[in-house]
Amino acid sequence: MGALEIRQIRCRSDNYAVLLHDPESGETMVVDTPDAKAINAELEKEGWKLTHIINTHHHHDHVDGNEALKAEYGATIYGPAHDRDRIPGLDVALKDGDGLSLGRHRFDVIAVPGHTMGSLAYYICDEKIVFTGDTLFSLGCGRMFEGDAETMWHSLDLLRHLPDDTTIYCGHEYTLNNAEFALTIEPGNEALQKRAEEVRRLMRERKPACPTTVALEKATNPFLRPESPEIRENLGMMGVENYRIFAELRQRKDAFG
Ligand SMILES: [Zn+2]
Numbered sequence: 517m518g519a520l521e522i523r524q525i526r527c528r529s530d531n532y533a534v535l536l537h538d539p540e541s542g543e544t545m546v547v548d549t550p551d552a553k554a555i556n557a558e559l560e561k562e563g564w565k566l567t568h569i570i571n572t573h574h575h576h577d578h579v580d581g582n583e584a585l586k587a588e589y590g591a592t593i594y595g596p597a598h599d600r601d602r603i604p605g606l607d608v609a610l611k612d613g614d615g616l617s618l619g620r621h622r623f624d625v626i627a628v629p630g631h632t633m634g635s636l637a638y639y640i641c642d643e644k645i646v647f648t649g650d651t652l653f654s655l656g657c658g659r660m661f662e663g664d665a666e667t668m669w670h671s672l673d674l675l676r677h678l679p680d681d682t683t684i685y686c687g688h689e690y691t692l693n694n695a696e697f698a699l700t701i702e703p704g705n706e707a708l709q710k711r712a713e714e715v716r717r718l719m720r721e722r723k724p725a726c727p728t729t730v731a732l733e734k735a736t737n738p739f740l741r742p743e744s745p746e747i748r749e750n751l752g753m754m755g756v757e758n759y760r761i762f763a764e765l766r767q768r769k770d771a772f773g
Contacts (some may be wrong), residue, residue, distance in 0.1 A: 517620050520538055521538075523535040523562070526554075531551070531689075532550075532653070532687060533549060533581075534563065534641055535558055536620035538618050538620075540619050540620065545570060546569055547574055548571055548649065549582050552709060567592065568594065568616075569592070570595065571596070571603055572647060572648070572651060573634060573635055574634060578687060579604055583605045593608070594608045594616055595610065595636070596609070598633055604650075610625045610636060611627065612735075622642065624683065625637075626646075629663045629667050630649050630651060630662070631660065631661060632650075632655075632662045637652075644681055647680050647684065650674060651668075652675050652684065652686060654690075654725055654732075655690075656691075656693075657737075657739040657766070664767060668671065670717075672739060673758070674760070676730060681687070681731065683729055686728070692715055693770065694737075695708075700713055701751075702746050702747050708733040709737040739762060739766070742761035749762065
């Protein structure tokens with residue numbers, strides 16, 4: 517099976533859309549549609565015809581381009597069944613455990629409630645790539661708009677158990693701000709210090725800090741590290757369940773901005 521061709525597109529101020537093209541079948545997918553014009557420009561540049569649109573969740577900055585792109589290409593729109601009334605142009609409603617295909621590449625649908633209750637992650641089994649939307653960011657995670665801390669923590673825990681060499685594509689480029697917060701939580705983490713340095717350099721060079729990997733996030737992202745003795749000591753929360761550590765971190769990040 518030939519590898520997918522991938523283009524990450526920066527949209528709006530800090531959103532990402534990702535194009536996936538399967539040369540074997542000629543099919544092309546976009547993951548989230550923050551900006552139809554920016555996505556269209558990339559499709560035209562590559563000479564690709566959009567066949568699939570998948571949405572990670574219902575927020576407008578992830579679905580705004582659905583109808584324009586569907587009108588232009590006749591693409592099929594896949595998204596969370598939970599939010600079937602809030603996903604413009606939805607054709608195929610998906611839930612946890614469902615699958616879909618791009619050519620011969622198989623995608624697993626993983627429910628990751630918390631940021632929104634319908635949030636879905638998409639995992640491409642043969643390529644070890646996951647799209648986490650606004651659930652997991654590099655060095656951070658999404659705000660809990662609809663779920664509680666226990667629910668959101670369970671979703672993050674699922675994602676951190678994907679294979680270490682899984683590539684993670686996120687919905688936003690928040691990495692620099694996330695790094696600054698992470699350093700206040702676990703300043704002694706050398707892997708984090710190194711990653712923060714790299715992120716500062718990437719931002720200076722106007723390059724993306726995403727995609728990332730499961731291994732890198734497990735080593736550096738405080739939201740995936742509730743077991744860290746340094747984090748627990750800094751929070752003064754030894755001997756509590758992981759989701760309580762997560763809840764405290766999320767609250768502190770909300771205040772941090
Ligand atoms: Zn969102």
